[in-house]
Amino acid sequence: MHQQQLTEISAWFQRFVATFRAGSPAGQRNYDLKVEHTLRVCEIMERLSASLDHSPEERSLASAIAICHDVGRFPQYRDFGTFNDATSTNHAALSVQTLINEGVLAVLDDDSRGLLVQSVALHNAFVLQGDLPPHARRFALLIRDADKLDIWRVMIEYCTAPREERASAVIWExxxxxxxxxxxxxxxxxxxxxxxxxxxxxxxxxxxxxxxxxxxxxxxxxxxxxxxxxxxxxxxxxxxxxxxxxxxxxxxxxxxxxxxxxxxxx
Ligand SMILES: [Fe+2]
Structure with missing residues (x-):
């Protein structure tokens, strides 16, 4: 994936999240939380990617996966009012569906698109099954690590914030x-x-x-x-x-x- 394609996907993400506005400050915190989470996951992904022998194209792909991994969280919260997949919908599958509906991935070649979709779809699976080709497996593992690394920050901030400032959907029900x-x-x-x-x-x-x-x-x-x-x-x-x-x-x-x-x- 080229840098220009990554730039286009980043620009789409900013436009996309700007269309989600909650009716209350408490609700808005849940959207804001996911925007910040995504940006932090991108930073972590860059660091993980830099620690590997990645080509510039592979680094761009890793970053694009990070940007796209949780886009389903926005329609999930809008439609269900929760981040609990068990009581709403699998947000990773919704991320993939959102990317398809929005036509975001049309800029990518088939190989990059396949790797991105697979990594996004598998980022929240309980365990990663062992039958993926090594290349696809590496990108799926990367987003799973980067995601967890930032969710720890989210959890700690939630638990240490005053109750009235907590994003309500973090700890389910x-x-x-x-x-x-x-x-x-x-x-x-x-x-x-x-x-x-x-x-x-x-x-x-x-x-x-x-x-x-x-x-x-x-x-x-x-x-x-x-x-x-x-x-x-x-x-x-x-x-x-x-x-x-x-x-x-x-x-x-x-x-x-x-x-x-x-x-x-x-
Ligand atoms: Fe996620």
Whole structure:
């Protein structure tokens, strides 16, 4: 993909998001949150891409995937008033549909278009199945890492903001009981990523996010998590209850061991 095509897709994104306006400041925060998330994911993607042996064309493609990955979030919030896919629609599939409807990808060659669509469609899958060709797999893994790296920031900002300033759709509709459920703690302590079906409370949601560290792929991603202190900050937001310390330790050990490893590609 050429730089000019990336510039066109970026310009379309700005026009597209400007068409979404909520009727209240509280609603608008949810749109603003996704615009900022997208721009931050783009920055992270540039850094991840720079850490690999990418050609300028591959870097442009990686950036375009970052710009496009969450465009479905805008119609999702407009039509359903939530970011919870389980109670609305798969936002990754909606991103793909939006890109097609808007004709954004017409500027791309078939190969780039296929890689972009596949990466966007798979960015929120629980796990990436193993049957993708290596090239396609790399771009899908990149957006999955970049997305997670910024969602940690979003989550931390949400939890530390005054209640009236929080973007309401971040933590879905889970009850804030002040505790994690036992099953969720056991899963994370065993080194497994939490399945969304196990979420019972707001603190389980924080655990789910911590457990995403088990699904990171690139050395640079692990370095960024350590550099930004996300794990420790999220861990501080968890309740003081038996099992939390073990769950956090499992995540921390994983990140430290992978962050210390050299090597560029997973
Ligand atoms: Fe997403």
């Amino acid at each position: 889970l009850p804030d009981t002040g505790s994690c459920s036992d099953r969720a703690l056991e899963e994370v302590a065993a080194g497994r990523m939490l399945n969304r079906s196990l979420l019972k409370t707001v603190d389980d949601f924080k655990l789910l996010q911590l457990s995403w560290a088990f699904d990171l792929n690139f050395s640079e991603s692990f370095r960024m998590v350590l550099e930004r202190g996300y794990l420790e900050t999220l861990a501080d937001l968890l309740p003081d209850q038996p099992g939390c310390r073990e769950a956090v330790a499992a995540v921390r050990d994983h990140v430290r061991s992978r962050g210390a490893k050299q090597g560029r590609r997973p």
